[in-house]
Amino acid sequence: MGARIKELPARLPKNFNKPDEPWYHYLTIDLIWKVLGYTLFHPWVAWILVLCLRAQYTPYENLEMRIAMAWAFLMTIIGIFGIISDRIAYGSPRDVDLSEEVIIITGGVEGLGGLIAEVYGMRNANVCVLDTKKVDDDEAEEKGILYYECDVGDAQQVEKVAAEIVEDLGTPTVLINNAGIVHTKSIINSTAEEVEQTFRTNTLSHFNTLRTFLPYMLNEGRGTIVTVSSVLGHLGAANLSSYAASKAALLALHASLKAEVAQHPNGAEVKTILVTPGQMSTTMFAGVKTPSNFLGPVIAPVDVAKEIIKTIEKGESADIAVPLYSRYIGILGVLPVGVQSLIRRWSGVDRAIERAGLLQKKHISPKN
Structure with a gap:
């Protein structure tokens, strides 16, 4: 037989008997910021918007295309700057096992x-x-x-x-x-x-x-x-x-x-x-x-x-x-x-x- 699986006792959270909060209680600026970080402020998503416009044969000289490309370049530059800044401040990561x-x-x-x-x-x-x-x-x-x-x-x-x-x-x-x-x-x-x-x-x-x-x-x-x-x-x-x-x-x-x-x-x-x-x-x-x-x-x-x-x-x-x-x-x-x-x-x-x-x-x- 194989190794015995470690059994972990189930534990209910200490606040399981508290009443549920209304939905807006969970809406915080942190949640909004996190969602924006994975969507509007993410370089990959920004370039997807550009590709979507091109898929509709939107000319490069159109205003919406120029705005989308400018935004994508801006998000990319900010992202690269953040990576370089962290590397300068903290150095290369170490291997962790x-x-x-x-x-x-x-x-x-x-x-x-x-x-x-x-x-x-x-x-x-x-x-x-x-x-x-x-x-x-x-x-x-x-x-x-x-x-x-x-x-x-x-x-x-x-x-x-x-x-x-x-x-x-x-x-x-x-x-x-x-x-x-x-x-x-x-x-x-x-x-x-x-x-x-x-x-x-x-x-x-x-x-x-x-x-x-x-x-x-x-x-x-x-x-x-x-x-x-x-x-x-x-x-x-x-x-x-x-x-x-x-x-x-x-x-x-x-x-x-x-x-x-x-x-x-x-x-x-x-x-x-x-x-x-x-x-x-x-x-x-x-x-x-x-x-x-x-x-x-x-x-x-x-x-x-x-x-x-x-x-x-x-x-x-x-x-x-x-x-x-x-x-x-x-x-x-x-x-x-x-x-x-x-x-x-x-x-x-x-x-x-x-x-x-x-x-x-x-x-x-x-x-x-």
């Missing part, structure tokens, strides 16, 4: 990291998770994932676990720095311990894992590092000061990492991916509503995970920003300050935590 990769995910028991880990586990990849949460052996075996109980904010624990991973699976080649926590408090109500914990988990953990695992990748001459930041790293927000600041630090860290890897003799095949998602439908920000589902939709973790996995397996470096507004959020900083203030008021970003009932209040008396 999952059977030869060892994937490490921090904070991979739940949320986005847990989703990515389970996908790779189902595909029989060599994947391990570093997290403070415990997972029993039966569940780990069922998912095909190795779990290591580790506080990634502690450099010694990371170094100890790294030695175990090398012994158990081999040389680490993919690092997904995903661990993160949030304290929804104002600056004056935050304790020193909470701020330190946030930065240890969200920021210092990246330094610990990079110092530990990057040398393996450079010695191997290949690897991929994923830095999961947040759109709040660009914006900041009231009652999310420590979280936003810790995520903003990752933007600078990623830029420095990218530059240092590019200068290393063995860094050509070490790829770097920056992820700056908008609000995701995870438990971390449950109940927080965006001002406009059309312009700023809440995205599902699976959509972000899909982009990360696709980019890793294509062997490319990239900047992943979803939904659409997070890709262009940097434009906000060059607008007049009055316009910036009006946009922040309209978006409700500084009132979102309080309106969602997530604000943790703790009165701190001033010290004399």
